[in-house]
Amino acid sequence: MSNPIENMNNMATKHEYHGHEELFNAAWEKTNENYLIKGLKAGRKVEDLLAAMPGFKEAFSQKSLLDYPRCRFECSDGRVVTGEAKIALAGEGLLLEKEDRKILEDALAGKNITISGHESCGAAAMAYPGPDSDRYGYEGAEKLTAKTGNTYKEIHHSEFRSQIHDERALVLEGTLKFNCANWTEFPPQFLSSAAALGLSDAYIGKEVRALSGIALGDHGFGNRFNSEHPFYIIVCAKDSEQLSRLITIGQEAVKDFGDRVKVGGFVAPEKK
Numbered sequence: 001m002s003n004p005i006e007n008m009n010n011m012a013t014k015h016e017y018h019g020h021e022e023l024f025n026a027a028w029e030k031t032n033e034n035y036l037i038k039g040l041k042a043g044r045k046v047e048d049l050l051a052a053m054p055g056f057k058e059a060f061s062q063k064s065l066l067d068y069p070r071c072r073f074e075c076s077d078g079r080v081v082t083g084e085a086k087i088a089l090a091g092e093g094l095l096l097e098k099e100d101r102k103i104l105e106d107a108l109a110g111k112n113i114t115i116s117g118h119e120s121c122g123a124a125a126m127a128y129p130g131p132d133s134d135r136y137g138y139e140g141a142e143k144l145t146a147k148t149g150n151t152y153k154e155i156h157h158s159e160f161r162s163q164i165h166d167e168r169a170l171v172l173e174g175t176l177k178f179n180c181a182n183w184t185e186f187p188p189q190f191l192s193s194a195a196a197l198g199l200s201d202a203y204i205g206k207e208v209r210a211l212s213g214i215a216l217g218d219h220g221f222g223n224r225f226n227s228e229h230p231f232y233i234i235v236c237a238k239d240s241e242q243l244s245r246l247i248t249i250g251q252e253a254v255k256d257f258g259d260r261v262k263v264g265g266f267v268a269p270e271k272k
């Protein structure tokens with residue numbers, strides 16, 4: 001049997017938007033105008049572009065985002081951004097195996113944050129296909145919430161940031177301090193906090209592959225991504241060692257997509 005996470009982009013969810021070409025076209029044009037997307041396309045370095053963007057300093061916190069009372073632990077899904085800070089795994093960690101799950105539970109225990117489950121979750125549909133997948137996803141997030149002593153909230157379509165998958169990038173976050181989801185100048189993005197939470201390299205790679213597959217597949221911008229307009233994996237690392245390790249993991253995870261995906265990154269600034 002194949003690994004379920006690798007099939008994520010093949011999953012049909014209850015709400016499919018890939019027929020809404022006009023929505024995708026408009027979102028594609030809009031995100032083409034994003035400063036970061038334009039600059040990357042022109043071959044500029046991600047760290048130079050970020051430093052020149054308004055909101056750069058504010059996007060980095062001094063303390064761990066886990067210590068923000070209004071931080072949310074949510075799905076990596078870029079449509080779901082409902083708190084003042086976001087930490088994320090696909091399906092709120094629904095697809096983790098035992099050892100990584102323990103690491104996640106220890107990290108979230110007693111943090112006084114909100115954990116959300118959301119409607120039309122691809123990860124939940126993969127783990128529990130059929131009409132009850134949303135309920136399965138909600139229950140998974142509720143169990144995690146109960147086990148870690150946090151607060152649970154269910155997120156429906158009406159609260160989504162976007163009704164379509166308009167992600168142009170995946171942020172592979174290694175610091176727990178980069179609040180990219182709430183940085184409005186930053187392009188729409190999937191967020192994986194797997195590295196920041198200390199999860200295994202194997203899981204990080206699987207998550208990168210699965211989320212990139214959504215962006216490049218029928219549920220995302222799909223074939224609009226090509227060598228000229230690639231999907232970007234942007235590593236935010238705490239130091240140069242982590243940066244090169246995560247870039248290597250990212251490149252390995254998306255090699256089957258060829259030049260439709262580019263992997264790069266930067267070392268996060270020290271905040272005094």
Ligand SMILES: [Zn+2]
Pocket residue numbers: 075076077090091092118120121122123124
């Ligand atoms: Zn989800």
